[in-house]
Amino acid sequence: MRAHREWFNQAIQTIEADFNRSADTHLIPLQLPGFPGIDIYLKDESSHPTGSLKHRLARSLFMYALANGWLHPHSTVIEASSGSTAVSEAYFARLLGLPFIAVMPASTSRDKIAAIEFYGGQCHLVADPTQISAESQRLAAATGGHFMDQFTYAERATDWRANNNIAESIFKQMALERHPIPRWIVTSCGTGGTSATLGRYVRYRQHATGICCVDPENSVFFTSYAEGRQDLTLTCGSRIEGIGRPRVEPSFIPSVIDLMLHVPDAYSLAAAHWLSDKLGKKVGGSTGCNWLGILELAQAMRAKGETGSLVTLLCDSGERYRHSYYDAAWLSAQGYHLAPLYAELAACADSGAPLPSLRSASLPGKLVS
The missing domain is CATH 3.40.50.1100 (Rossmann fold)
Known part of the structure; x- marks a missing residue:
């Protein structure tokens, strides 16, 4: 428990330092x-x-997940995203040393896919764009990871x-x-x-x-x-x-x-x-x-x-x-x-x-x- 708390503290400090x-x-x-x-x-x-508005959202989502105790040192971070949120979350996941998987429509631009991969993220493409949230939940369960779920938590x-x-x-x-x-x-x-x-x-x-x-x-x-x-x-x-x-x-x-x-x-x-x-x-x-x-x-x-x-x-x-x-x-x-x-x-x-x-x-x- 103490080791995890120390990791939480360091993770929050890392994200705050990026903000500064x-x-x-x-x-x-x-x-x-x-x-x-x-x-x-x-x-x-x-x-x-x-490179986008979603940097603000990704930072807030990571802070929210950390403050709620939803992330730990061995978490896989998963997000349903058409691109920019995934790019920004891949960046923050790399800062914390966590693997990241973006679940996204197969039609997403190649340049956004390349940007996610540049920050060390993986791209999981889905043919039906209406199913990216359901597929994210499935992947989170399969990997023991955490689904960030921007569409639910963005407003809070x-x-x-x-x-x-x-x-x-x-x-x-x-x-x-x-x-x-x-x-x-x-x-x-x-x-x-x-x-x-x-x-x-x-x-x-x-x-x-x-x-x-x-x-x-x-x-x-x-x-x-x-x-x-x-x-x-x-x-x-x-x-x-x-x-x-x-x-x-x-x-x-x-x-x-x-x-x-x-x-x-x-x-x-x-x-x-x-x-x-x-x-x-x-x-x-x-x-x-x-x-x-x-x-x-x-x-x-x-x-x-x-x-x-x-x-x-x-x-x-x-x-x-x-x-x-x-x-x-x-x-x-x-x-x-x-x-x-x-x-x-x-x-x-x-x-x-x-x-x-x-x-x-x-x-x-x-x-x-």
Whole structure:
């Protein structure tokens, strides 16, 4: 028992030391000529040591598992993940000297698989993406390991009140800006943990900020929110890696979300390409999905003569999608023709030209005005 307690103490210190070494991520301002008076910012989560927003989640999940006594020196760590969470968990597992297995859809990009393996993780590919959680549970039982289960624990592993979570970080970095309290923060849903943290924090701090969640095709979150249903399932997974789910996950907390938007995948990918050219660095498809939410809200604000600030997340680097979203042959094979959509997005940013309205949903009494 004492040896295990000493291991726990050392493991927690190791993860805390990693936190101390990692500077906060940057908040990048973007001025769009088509939306004067509306300031837009991207929180660049790709600058984490493992290159994505999921670094925060993985760190919180490991701390939560350690504090609950679920990990020990001989644990095998297992996670159900489409990529970025697995990359980050492989990193932390290696820090603690624990083996790591990622259970993931067979369609996951080769670059993400390579990143997991770079950190010493193993990849267990599953043909049916709806079965990755069940397969993770089976593997955990077979190996005597621990299933981290990001989809259940994401909303509770993060301290949403403070501790430099992503919400607190955004508001601290916005403090000296022209419009320091964002009118909206836009995020996408994978586990639902980020939207839960943001929504809880703005209520706790009494900020007049709306939380808008965007959802891609082949995901149940938008319909679940709009219809108030928790029993929805799909037989396929999202093509925008890292977001969207074929079932309503336990960490998805609709009551802290003010508005949801449904974004077509082709627009998400076109937006990723446009943002990559604008920023001089490639971004992933989930960031493109977020960007459509920003443009929808900016159009609504301009139509009402409002000024203010909008914040969204740059979730991960597009370098992880060189063989998919940034590969012309792959795009063609999937039936994506991005050039006309790219032109629409550029015209919207430059002159405020309208984009097709996205499907939207809000709960009664929410901040949608």
